[in-house]
Amino acid sequence: MAIQIFDTLSRQKQSAFPGAQGRVGMYLCGPTVYGDAHLGNAKTAVAFDVVRRWIEYRGHRVRFVSNVTDVGHITEDALDEGRDRIAERAALERVEPMEIADRFFWKYFDEMGQLNVRRPDVTPRASGHIPQQIELVEELLTRGLAYEADGSVYFRVAAWPGYGKLSRRVIDELAIGTRELAKCSKSDPRDFALWKRAEPSHVQRWKSPWGEGFPGWHLECSAMSLQYLGEGFDIHAGGLDLQFPHHEAEIAQAEGAGRRFSRLWMHGNMLTVNGEKMSRSKGNFITLEAFYAEHDPLLLRFLFVQSHYRATAEVSEETLRAASSGLRRLRDLRRELARRAGGAPPGHAEALEARLAAGRTAFEAAMDDDFDTPAALASLFMLARDLQAALAGPVPEGTIRHALELVVSLGEGVLGLLPPERDAPDAERFDRVIGLLLAERAQHRAGRDYARADALRAGLAAAGIEIEDGPDGVRWTISS
């Protein structure tokens, strides 16, 4: 079965790669590197990391391009003065703007790495593609879709009939919703900047046919996606908040210049924190740094994967607790399978093998249907439950290995929830040391020295290790 993708442009599911040969080209709008990444950035990044992994699982090679905005992201309040966010922060800290950009560039990718989000194949930076952006502006000027005013260049929205087709806004109504900017040189408030004149104090500036300036924010994504993916590439993705005006402007810039742009558009939904939209003004704005200081980053990934990328995800103590227990079940299963793989008798258990195959099929069907991760995860958990039940008895080695491969392939390869545990040799050493302690305790119990046995259990509990006596022996877990 082919992957079906809900395309925002046509508002329906499309067969994704009908005759795809070679690479699938995918572009994701990345971060503006002027400050800390937050939970919303993480949701978008995780959503399309899973999409990328699934397309690869289905046998395609993906070229995943995601940009970094290190110049030109103009704050709403400063539109008329042409200040941009990075320059503002740099002025505040009296440093080179690129120092700010680089600091948050590294921080962003470090934090995404902790979420097990894979790095893009190409990470183009806006400041690194000025000539390409200037060329695109020149093309739009030639075609009469742009005009220069006072050293800046604007896209003439009224001259391009396609404007509004992605967000399905009626452009005649847009003027009403757009604040009139007295100081601005635009001839129509709906028009957007392709190139901004640099004021004398502006550090990030380049020569252009219109004087020294810097690119408008929307421009880079049209120029860089086309450069690294070619015309008519497969998927353009981003957060829902970018649909208008950013993505609308991207289409106008690219198609206005006569280039075929992205075939499919995907948008990830936002999140809520304790039931409310996250925002700085509401005081529920959470950076990844703050989140990671209190929680395992993969809890967040689990929580996002549990909801569909087109749905909102709720972050609260309750959903995090549920994520924690879900993640632990998957990790325990993987660990248990890895432990059992060694000593089991050879051979295969046919009924269980059939169960594995059915589990994989259910998972695949869910993912093929517009990346339905909640359904895929549910099928993985049903499989996990059946596997745990089967592991109460003897299971032959071949089947244990198949089960382990399947859990790792789907849980880590596709969903990214089970990265290899760090310091594997140390983990093994730890297991052996715990094993020695449990043997000590068993000897105390055998010798009816329950006081010492209980003292050992208490000592382990104090170190955060819980032991549990069961019919198949003692199990231990790290409780904190």
Place this chain on the structure above:
Amino acid sequence: MAIQIFDTLSRQKQSAFPGAQGRVGMYLCGPTVYGDAHLGNAKTAVAFDVVRRWIEYRGHRVRFVSNVTDVGHITEDALDEGRDRIAERAALERVEPMEIADRFFWKYFDEMGQLNVRRPDVTPRASGHIPQQIELVEELLTRGLAYEADGSVYFRVAAWPGYGKLSRRVIDELAIGTRELAKCSKSDPRDFALWKRAEPSHVQRWKSPWGEGFPGWHLECSAMSLQYLGEGFDIHAGGLDLQFPHHEAEIAQAEGAGRRFSRLWMHGNMLTVNGEKMSRSKGNFITLEAFYAEHDPLLLRFLFVQSHYRATAEVSEETLRAASSGLRRLRDLRRELARRAGGAPPGHAEALEARLAAGRTAFEAAMDDDFDTPAALASLFMLARDLQAALAGPVPEGTIRHALELVVSLGEGVLGLLPPERDAPDAERFDRVIGLLLAERAQHRAGRDYARADALRAGLAAAGIEIEDGPDGVRWTISS
């Protein structure tokens, strides 16, 4: 005392920052991202990471800029055809050249991170600074120091009398040492390319006043160091192999265009492997990936720090063994101090405090003298020996804390040899679990059950943990 730096240009030690106010600007030639980093890259990176840390230790703010060459590094054998290394590798793998560049970009910085090398403040990429490079070429053309030939632009070495002053080569003799290139459009074999015409097959290409092409390799470092550090910046650093022609060309490009260039030049020496220069042809070429597969990356850092940056460093089983034991001594000392800090009696031990102060002074004097890390490390080890001796008896808590701070400040803050151990909570848990086992063993011994005590010791040894009974109790170490 002020820092003295051996300046390659003047061939003598210079007072580094006589009236430095504000930032110290430092530029280091970084990697060409077309393949795996090797031990030589690591030596250079560690050398100037320590230099940067020491300048900061002395109270200066440093802006550390280090470039990434992602276009234009022309291979020697392909000079005449204008092929570059990244494009060659990309053609081989049928991918976008920027995909190769980005892959090795991330790998390089991941591997440097494992060496505890801090990231630059700004990491400019050659492909991201094309307009700035074109501007510099135009300036050199205007000044008659460059000429266009067949779509390429060359620097006219004979027209700039300063050429050769860094490497102290006599330029009239250079022609003899330079291979005559029949197909090349240069008018003098000593001239070097500022801009190369792109052949039709060349993917990385930009428009320029001379047609489509790409910058010569030397050009980026002149343009980007001046852009991010300003004229007359403090230090330009790099490996000794870059002194000629790369650094010589950088000076010619910058000063030829009328800009004051770097005030001081620093060059790190190369390394030997088993007594021989490392080279691909000798078969002793070692990538960091290969090294890390077998060794703790910090062994390499320790080994480099043990020799002066202007001396060669020898990598062999023997020097690695020595590094391993040295590193372990420092780690043991830090761990011991951290353990003892909790339970010690309050107060300070004056004699030991004086010893700490003397140790710091000796370390500082060595580092101020052109970053004499071997001498600094030797003074740290003498201090470590005295501290270990003192720790055999009681030491008050205040002094233990001072000692710990000093060891961390010099050993980690300056030399970068003692980064916080990963998974600190797990390490603590591990310590507690081992503590429980040692208590069990002590009880067996107290009960004269030597068989069980010895079985525990054997079990720990099997898990790679050695225990040693001493006068102050039992010590344990991880042996593998």
